[in-house]
Amino acid sequence: MALLDIQRVTRRFGDFTAIDDVSLAIEAGEFFTLLGPSGCGKTTLLRMIAGFDLPDAGRILLNGKDLADTPPERRPVRTVFQSYALFPHMTVEGNVAFPLEMARVPASERKARIEGALEDVRLQGFNKRYPHELSGGQRQRVAIARALVTHPAMLLLDEPLAALDAKLREDLSIELINLQKEVGIAFVYVTHDQSEALALSHRIAVMNRGRVEQLDEPSKIYGFPRTAFVADFIGHCNLFGGPVANRANDVVTVDVADLGPVRVGVAAGIANAAKGTVAIRPEKIRIAASAPEGTPDNHFRGTVEDLLYMGDVTVYRVSTPGGAKVEALLANSQSGRAKFFEVGDAVEMSWPVGAGHFIPE
């Protein structure tokens, strides 16, 4: 039995459906991420798990027990709010002690529990400070300590790193992974940052407009996106849609209007589809003055239209005679090199059938 079972939950605000028939199960000890663009309903779903909001339809079960009649204070889940929501009139110690007091943990036991929680987030010695005397990262840690101190069954984290700078975000991500492993509590993590989601999670639910588009492990989400939305949202992706012209063995040929026939490998079991989309990541596309002899299954000529130097890599936007725009990415392995091609250069792009991924419609 899953720790948390969300069954066909729907939440409407007026005419607007914020959560649309969502079902998912979260296991004990799992690092589970809700990933999706702004406004897709992540916070709404989290608030229903915490008990601040109730579903209009469907059920939320914790350890098999329906939570509908359980107010937030009696649910064994704790939230780490995006704004931290530390009590400004209490010290760090006061904040962390608060859930213990509410749970009537004897005073003699509290001290050790508080120290333990502060140690977990590496904030020993800050007991007497007030929230306004802490940095953003430290406040975040206090919020996590406060959430962990009563050993809840589950932690809900709503974009906990969004307000921090890039470097700190990376450091704290690594700490979060370690912390989660250490305490063994299930984390439900909300973010709209795909790289954060891929790096942290055991499983990811990609959400779009109140629905779960795909629920999988990070490598599956990245490598085998099930819908065009997922493919595009998780890292950049070239999407070529069109009717299926031909299917031979494990290779499908899709007739792409502005590009030409694109050949892509498919898994054996996939049903015949009349239409579909080929998703191919920019880094899988080879770009050269001319395609190497005799090799690739797909090659198209084009002209470099734009390029974007990103330090370690350069992204080239190539337009083909048919009008298709294709993104390809080349690593700048040689130090000091910014680009291989100039805007206006004629190039040839190529990739093998195995580089793409077919999404049937």
Next chain:
Amino acid sequence: MRRRSAWLYAAALCAYAFLYVPLAIVVLYSFNDSRLNAEWVGFTLAWYKTLFADDQMITAAGNSLLIGIVASFVSTVLGTLAGVAMHRYRLRVLPILIVAPIAIPEILTGVSLLIFFVMLNFTLGLGSVALAHIAFCIGFVAIVVRARLAGMDETLTEAARDCGATPSQAFRRVTLPLIMPGVVAGALMAFTLSIDDFVITFFTAGAGTVTLPLQIYSMIKISVTPEVNAVSTLLMLLTLLLIVVAAKISPTLLRTAREP
């Protein structure tokens, strides 16, 4: 530009002079060694001695303090609850109902309360005055408290619930301490309003009951003796002190509540 600000400066100066020169004269002549508020004779504290020996005055001051304390305490409790309700339920009529008494002319409030008390056969006296003061102070407290709540992060209450607090625990441990400056400022405000009030008190006090403003009024009907100056000076000092303290506690106070 320069010229204009000089004009503005002069105009402001005149306005302030108009407000404060009469007050300054009252204060000054409370120390004047003469029965007449006409010319400066010499410095004395005699009028303050007379004041503290005046039994009627002492009784009136005692009544004012008692009413002020009771009215500010009760109106603070009720006004805080009203402020919380206004904030939480966002009903349109509630703020109007609570704030309207502030805008209604005091004389109307006074007359209608008098009629109300008479209708109920309520004996006029300290009790009726206190009730009347409570009624008009609630709105002021509610406004200040609501302003404070509006500035409070809503997620803090949710965080308290999330940490295992029941709604009432969340209110006591998190919401109340955070709005406390507003509550205290509201209480001081209410106390000042109550101590100073003349019109409503006049209508609701009945025959035998006298508060400080009523006593001062009855004295100046005869003649303005420097004793009146002395008691006015003390009253002014107390009011000023309370306003300063209230403004210190809640800097938004002077912007959110009407001047008394």
